Amino acid sequence: PPTPTDNINLGPSANPNAKPTDFDFLKVIGKGSFGKVLLAKRKCDGTFYAVKVLHKKTILKKKEQNHIMAERNVLLKNVKHPFLVGLHYSFQTSEKLYFVLDYVNGGELFFHLQRERCFREPRARFYAAEVASAIGYLHSLNIIYRDLKPENILLDCQGHIVLTDFGLCKEGMEQEETTSTFCGTPEYLAPEVLKKQPYDRTVDWWCLGAVLYEMLFGLPPFYSRDVSQMYDNILHKPLQIQGSKTVAACDILQGLLHKDQKRRLGAKTDFLEIKNHVFFSPINWDDLYHKRITPPFNPNVAGPADLRHFDPEFTQEAISTSITHTPDLAASSSSASDAFLGFSYAP
Numbered sequence: 021p022p023t024p025t026d027n028i029n030l031g032p033s034a035n036p037n038a039k040p041t042d043f044d045f046l047k048v049i050g051k052g053s054f055g056k057v058l059l060a061k062r063k064c065d066g067t068f069y070a071v072k073v074l075h076k077k078t079i080l081k082k083k084e085q086n087h088i089m090a091e092r093n094v095l096l097k098n099v100k101h102p103f104l105v106g107l108h109y110s111f112q113t114s115e116k117l118y119f120v121l122d123y124v125n126g127g128e129l130f131f132h133l134q135r136e137r138c139f140r141e142p143r144a145r146f147y148a149a150e151v152a153s154a155i156g157y158l159h160s161l162n163i164i165y166r167d168l169k170p171e172n173i174l175l176d177c178q179g180h181i182v183l184t185d186f187g188l189c190k191e192g193m194e195q196e197e198t199t200s201t202f203c204g205t206p207e208y209l210a211p212e213v214l215k216k217q218p219y220d221r222t223v224d225w226w227c228l229g230a231v232l233y234e235m236l237f238g239l240p241p242f243y244s245r246d247v248s249q250m251y252d253n254i255l256h257k258p259l260q261i262q263g264s265k266t267v268a269a270c271d272i273l274q275g276l277l278h279k280d281q282k283r284r285l286g287a288k289t290d291f292l293e294i295k296n297h298v299f300f301s302p303i304n305w306d307d308l309y310h311k312r313i314t315p316p317f318n319p320n321v322a323g324p325a326d327l328r329h330f331d332p333e334f335t336q337e338a339i340s341t342s343i344t345h346t347p348d349l350a351a352s353s354s355s356a357s358d359a360f361l362g363f364s365y366a367p
Contacts, residue, residue, distance in 0.1 A: 038111035040118065043071060055116070059123065069108065072119040076112075102311055103154035105174070105184040124182045126175030126319035129235075133170055137238045141269055142302070143316040144235035147173070148228060149303045150181035155224050156291030164220070168227035169208050170234065179315030207240035211255050211279045225286035225294065229276025236265060241277055255279070272299040 043060040050057035055074040062069060108120040129147065133139070139147070151173060158165050165183070174182045210226035212219045233241040242253035259277050261270050275285030275297070286293050295305055307313050 036111070038109060038118075038120070040113065040116075043069070045071070057121075060120075068123045070105075070121045070123045072121060074117040074119075076115055076117060101154055101157045102309060103150045103181045103183055104157070105182050121184075122182070124174045124176050124184070125321050126177055126179060128171050129173040129175060129181070129231075130170030132175070132317070133235060133238070139235045141236065141266060144232060145299065145303065146313065146316050147181055147235060148232045149300055149305075149308055151183065151231065152228055152291065152294050152300075153305065153309060154181070154183045155228065156294070159221050159224070159290055165224050165227075168224060168231055170231060173231070175315075175317075175319055177319060177321045178311075179318050180311055207243060207250065209251075209254065210281070212281050214251055214254055219281065221290060222281045222284045222287050225276050225284055226278075226281075228294070229273055229285075233273055233277065236269065236273075237263070241273075266299075268297075268299040268301075272297050 042064065043062055045058045045060045047059040048056050049059050049070060055072065057070050057072045060069050060071040061067070105124065106122045108122070110117065110119045112118065151168065155165055155168070168183075172184055174184055176182050208227050208230045210219065210223045213223060230240055241259060242250055242257055244250040244253060259274060261273060272285065276294075278284040281287060285297065294300070304313070
């Protein structure tokens, strides 16, 4: 009888033979609610990858399999953008799902932000522009990113942005469509999401505003240690911009962080409005897309095994043997295997 791993393969040059033992798993470089991201070296050619390992059981428990499938489909759609992480292939065992992703080792934007407290305007503008470019591209495919936050914004070894973690993307969003699932990170949740009202692609421009604000000021807008106070601030408190920021920076923040999504910057012509805002006038978008602009900060990583920009809390963690050695048990229930049918992918 077929086991849960005998799944339909999606890729034309299918690689159903991929398995955990193809890799040496070296370090934990990230953690999410469903699993871990590991630095792995493929044995056959010595290439480094980031391998995201998710537990089917926890995902099924949390009724999240749609998110996961969305992640896979989004990654499949988006392999062609300079600022989005690429998926090489995915495979599964009876208990786990494996995503083999680009290994990006310049560190989380969050890591650098915490270390430096805040960035100067030109540096913040560069990152915001690369992020906006990736979001604009996702929107052109009718995908809302939904979970933009510094932890999901990585730097590559040259200092360019890489957006990662597509678990919260909403696929198939046409221009006028709205959706009302509640997800995202508390500090960055847009008012319409908090109110559980339908939202659309402008939610991503709110999040871009939140990230830009945090880059410039060192804290998210409307931040409070008391979460209910913070929610109240997001819904009702006018945006306060202190300090000597340029008029253009203040204006774009007011536009992106507009509480009314219909009047938010990006509501009319989406990415075009962002692109044409005076704050971004120093940016040549074509040069940006082709990575012809020298990043304002070079992470100076020595090589793939250089983990200086990763949180030591993760990198010192032991890798559980279950990840590297998974007995091929039948999944605990047939529903577990059906939920992930068609999961393996190789280009």
